[in-house]
Amino acid sequence: ETGVTQSPTHLIKTRGQQVTLRCSSQSGHNTVSWYQQALGQGPQFIFQYYREEENGRGNFPPRFSGLQFPNYSSELNVNALELDDSALYLCASSLKGGLTDTQYFGPGTRLTVL
Amino acid sequence: AQSVTQPDIHITVSEGASLELRCNYSYGATPYLFWYVQSPGQGLQLLLKYFSGDTLVQGIKGFEAEFKRSQSSFNLRKPSVHWSDAAEYFCAVGAGVQGAQKLVFGQGTRLTINP
Numbered sequence: 579e580t581g582v583t584q585s586p587t588h589l590i591k592t593r594g595q596q597v598t599l600r601c602s603s604q605s606g607h608n609t610v611s612w613y614q615q616a617l618g619q620g621p622q623f624i625f626q627y628y629r630e631e632e633n634g635r636g637n638f639p640p641r642f643s644g645l646q647f648p649n650y651s652s653e654l655n656v657n658a659l660e661l662d663d664s665a666l667y668l669c670a671s672s673l674k675g676g677l678t679d680t681q682y683f684g685p686g687t688r689l690t691v692l
Numbered sequence: 693a694q695s696v697t698q699p700d701i702h703i704t705v706s707e708g709a710s711l712e713l714r715c716n717y718s719y720g721a722t723p724y725l726f727w728y729v730q731s732p733g734q735g736l737q738l739l740l741k742y743f744s745g746d747t748l749v750q751g752i753k754g755f756e757a758e759f760k761r762s763q764s765s766f767n768l769r770k771p772s773v774h775w776s777d778a779a780e781y782f783c784a785v786g787a788g789v790q791g792a793q794k795l796v797f798g799q800g801t802r803l804t805i806n807p
Binding site for chain 2: 668
């Protein structure tokens with residue numbers, strides 16, 4: 579069974595640029611969630627996708643957007659990058675996205691904005 | 693609003709000693725509680741979870757946690773730590789948002805093991 583994978587591992591961008599991060603869900607999972615983890619902090623929920631539709635969003639501005647594809651892989655897009663966007667971005671997949679479902683996390687993408 | 697507090701930012705224990713990591717939550721309904729561990733350069737790995745039933749739950753790697761509703765706590769314990777337990781530990785509560793499930797995490801506790 580393949581776990582959750584993310585690419586790239588590290589990324590350096592400059593302020594104002596756009597970035598796309600990618601995630602492949604664990605086999606059989608149709609729900610993916612994205613989290614932002616700033617240095618020294620716990621992860622914060624960005625949004626969740628279920629069967630290709632966004633079904634919940636945290637306190638993040640619209641320049642954070644996502645996609646989920648028919649094979650349940652996912653992308654996180656961030657436009658107009660700001661210095662504060664520097665963080666570890668974690669993707670998590672779960673079977674159905676229910677409250678009792680376990681979320682399985684990928685290793686993350688470290689984004690640095692200069 | 694849901695929140696999780698981990699009062700200890702950093703804990704150091706000796707190898708072989710017992711461990712307790714504290715977690716307090718704020719949630720209006722029945723909480724769904726989780727403990728995750730994060731090693732350097734790694735994602736989060738689930739140690740254990742509590743939804744209902746027996747308030748003492750067993751997890752992987754010899755960890756256990758006890759849910760105490762009266763104290764709004766879900767502390768993580770291990771009788772004897774190993775050097776490989778050095779990592780960052782996160783307590784989280786599951787919450788619904790617009791039909792989705794999100795995890796609300798505490799700030800984390802960094803565990804250092806002395807040889």
